[in-house]
Amino acid sequence: MQPSSTFELLNAVDTIAEDPGEAIVEAASWFARFVSAALGSIIIIAVIILLTLVALRILRSMVNRASQRVLDRHDRPAREVKLKADTLASVLENAGRMVIVLISTMMVLSNVGLNIGPLLASAGVVGLAIGFGAQSLIRDFISGFFILLEDQFGVGDVITVNEATGTVEYFSLRRTSMRMLDGTFVTIPNGEILQVSNLTKDWARAIMDIDISYGDDIDHAMEVIADELEGIENDEKIGHVVIAPAEVLGVTALGAYQVTIRAWVKTKPMEHWGVQRELLKRIKQALDRNGITIPFPHQVTLVRSEDGDHEAAKTLYGRTSARATPDDQSGSAATASSSEG
Known part of the structure; x- marks a missing residue:
């Protein structure tokens, strides 16, 4: 309702006693203008909401298109690029959505007659006060920005943070959420991430520690292990995830009742656990065939x-x-x- 229209209505009411006919005409005229203005405001608000929805749809389309371009042009491993693109797309889309909704809200408030100038000034003062009292929240956003900028990890990576290990399922500038092996869903503010171990960055390594008894020939055992691992990168079952030939490093420990021989093989990210299980089974079978015992206390x-x-x-x-x-x-x-x- 506009102020001038309100004054006109009051004047029409004051003149009822003097000239009822003229007052009725003025009141009807005011009501017609009021309905017209109200319908105009409703239509404008509806158009703003419609444009907001369209803008959100365009934002999502633009983000997805930009993400696809990154995947098409990058020469890094496909999985690494996809994880980073998904993380960037999620952050950009959330930030863009907040900006669009904020602008639309201001336009609606302005259209219904509210003066948003003082509102913006008050919001600035309130925001400054909140900033002093929410330093940890600001720290979370800054830490999240640098995690994203430095590509420390992304959605889909397996990381260890604060003694918790799991797969990252959600990342934003404020928090990181991951699913642990037992299914527990853990959420950590980015400001509390002081050290992170990325178990699936670029490549991984399957490590096998094989124990043999002191009575067995170490050189013979190493030959058996090396023969079993030879050509593993061309294996039909697991060769497609192996990116380098296996290595037998030698003796790494002398225990109370066992000699430990270590071997390892380089694999694609997140594939080392399956490769490790398969190779340990094959090594055990090879040792049994050659009469080499695995000791027990x-x-x-x-x-x-x-x-x-x-x-x-x-x-x-x-x-x-x-x-x-x-x-x-x-x-x-x-x-x-x-x-x-």
Whole structure:
């Protein structure tokens, strides 16, 4: 309702007593102008809403088209580019949607007669006050911006953040959400991400640590493992995800009852877990065919009586046996650990 129309209505009411006929004519004229103005405002608001919906649809189309162009022109691995494009598209679309809705809201408020100048000034003051009290929120947005700018990770990557490991399902400038292995959905503000480990960046590595007993020939065991891994990049089952020949590094540890031999193979991102499971199965079968044992812990207990007589040793978790002799160390009991080949 416009102020001039309101004044006209009041004047028409004041003149009812003086000239009822003229007052009725003026009131009818005012009502006609009011209905016309109201219908005009409703139509304009409807047009603004319609244009808003169209703008949102155009925004989504433009973002998807730009994302597709990035995929077509980039020479990096297809998965890496797609993840980054999806992340950028999500952030740009959310930011554009906020801007479009904000502008449309201001246009609607202005059309219904509200003066948005003081409203904008008040919003600036309120925003400044909120900024001082919401420093953590601002930190989240800044951290999210740099995560996106530096391409630290994207939607679909497997990352470890704050001792939590999972697949990133959603990323925005404010927060990162990921799904853990057990299905737990974890949301972390970007400002709290101090260190992130990306397990699927560019490529991955399947690491196999194989234990053999001390009684086995180490060189022979390494040859068996190397023969089993030779040509794995051309394997029909897993060769399409292997990007480099496998390597047998050698002995990496000497344990209490085992010698550890390490081998690894370079794979495409997120494929190393499946390759590792398949190769460990094949290596175990190859070791069995060549008579190389995978050790297990066992304990030998020697028991000696106080009068010097000895008893047969009892073996726990193993098959080795021994006997105590009078020349053994004195004492009521002694315990030793050994390994079985």
